[in-house]
Every structure is written in C-alpha cells, then in structure tokens.
Amino acid sequence: xxxxxxxxxxxxxxxxxxxxxxxxxxxxxxxxxxxxxxxxxxxxxxxxxxxxxxxxxxxxxxxxxxxxxxxxxxxxxxxxxxxxxxxxxxxxxxxxxxxxxxxxxxxxxxxxxxxxxxxxxxxxxxxxxxxxxxxxxxxxxxxxxxxxxxxxxxxxxxxxxxxxxxxxxxxx
Ligand SMILES: C[S@@+](CC[C@H](N)C(=O)[O-])C[C@H]1O[C@@H](n2cnc3c(N)ncnc32)[C@H](O)[C@@H]1O
Ligand SMILES: [Zn+2]
Numbered sequence: 499x500x501x502x503x504x505x506x507x508x509x510x511x512x513x514x515x516x517x518x519x520x521x522x523x524x525x526x527x528x529x530x531x532x533x534x535x536x537x538x539x540x541x542x543x544x545x546x547x548x549x550x551x552x553x554x555x556x557x558x559x560x561x562x563x564x565x566x567x568x569x570x571x572x573x574x575x576x577x578x579x580x581x582x583x584x585x586x587x588x589x590x591x592x593x594x595x596x597x598x599x600x601x602x603x604x605x606x607x608x609x610x611x612x613x614x615x616x617x618x619x620x621x622x623x624x625x626x627x628x629x630x631x632x633x634x635x636x637x638x639x640x641x642x643x644x645x646x647x648x649x650x651x652x653x654x655x656x657x658x659x660x661x662x663x664x665x666x667x668x669x670x
Contacts, residue, residue, distance in 0.1 A: 588621040594607055
C-alpha cells in the first residue's frame with residue numbers, strides 16, 4: 499500500500515486510482531490506468547471500533563455506510579479522511595468487490611477495468627428503509643435503489659405490493 503504523509507495521518511492511495519467528481523454522486527474513484535482482473539486496488543482502512551460502539555450508528559444510517567464487520571468483536575469505521583477508498587460509490591452492476599481477510603479490507607477488481615472507468619462495488623444494503631436510498635449508478639441494470647443484489651427479488655415483490663396499494667388508493 500502506497501501512502502502520502504499529511505500532518506499526522508497517512509492518506510491511502512494506489513497506482514491505479516484517482517479521486518474525481520462522480521456522475522453517480524459527489525466524489526468518486528476512477529481508474530487512472532487499465533486495471534487487470536482480480537487486482538487488489540486499494541485497502542479500505544479506518545478506525546477499529548467495538549461492535550458495541552458501532553451499534554450506536556444504527557440510529558444514524560449515514561454513518562453506518564462506512565462500517566465493515568472485521569470479526570465478532572470489532573467493526574471498522576472507514577469514515578476518516580485518510581481512507582481514500584471511502585469515495586467509492588455503489589453500483590447495481592459493480593466492477594469491484596470487497597474482500598475481508600485477517601482483519602484487512604481490500605477493494606478488488608471483478609474483471610478488467612479500463613482507464614477512465616469509475617470504480618464501484620455493491621454496498622450490500624439491507625431492505626430496511628430501502629426507499630430512502632435511491633440509486634443513481636446509471637447502469638442498464640440499475641434497480642433504482644441501493645440494495646444488496648441477493649435481496650432484489652424480495653425488493654421487487656415489495657415494490658409490486660406498494661404499487662398495487664397506490665392503485666387502490668388512486669381508484670377511491
Ligand atoms: C461512502 S460515500 C461514497 C462517496 C461519496 N460519493 C462522497 O462524495 O462522499 C456513500 C454515499 O455516497 C452516495 N452514493 C454512493 N453510491 C451511490 C449511488 N449509486 N446512488 C446514489 N448515491 C450514492 C450516498 O449518498 C452514500 O451515502
Ligand atoms: Zn443502480
């Protein structure tokens with residue numbers, strides 16, 4: 499892992515990436531050069547916190563977005579300025595995935611990523627309050643909400659039910 503020294507903290511970087519304004523949301527991470535398949539691109543670092551502390555984030559979903567489970571006792575809170583990987587946005591058709599091994603979190607490419615492409619991974623959000631998390635990934639596969647892929651069938655069922663309810667209401 500390469501790093502640049504600023505004040506007391508090391509800001510992570512990688513030969514493969516740069517931070518730029520994203521078409522999806524705010525800032526994003528883009529490929530500075532072609533990235534081969536299955537490459538460890540950048541480590542996702544942050545503050546190791548007890549699960550007891552991170553459970554408090556349940557009341558603040560925005561904070562929870564940056565949390566990863568390290569083990570039974572600890573989570574990692576990536577919401578720190580030295581963690582460049584925190585800028586990676588979600589996509590319904592991502593080109594990266596997250597690997598957690600031996601308490602280290604890495605972002606890896608799924609397939610070859612071409613220079614200039616934005617890096618994304620599946621945030622793996624649950625269905626709880628999914629209507630609050632609209633997806634703007636812009637891919638052909640976008641399902642409209644930031645929801646873990648495995649939960650899409652359940653989400654579609656819920657959306658159909660909701661639409662039916664709206665129809666009943668609008669017919670009254
Ligand atoms: C970990 S940050 C990602 C970096 C963010 N773009 C920024 O500038 O700080 C997560 C936040 O980015 C936004 N975001 C990420 N992926 C998104 C997507 N596919 N559609 C809409 N918003 C997204 C959401 O607001 C989410 O809370
Ligand atoms: Zn999407």
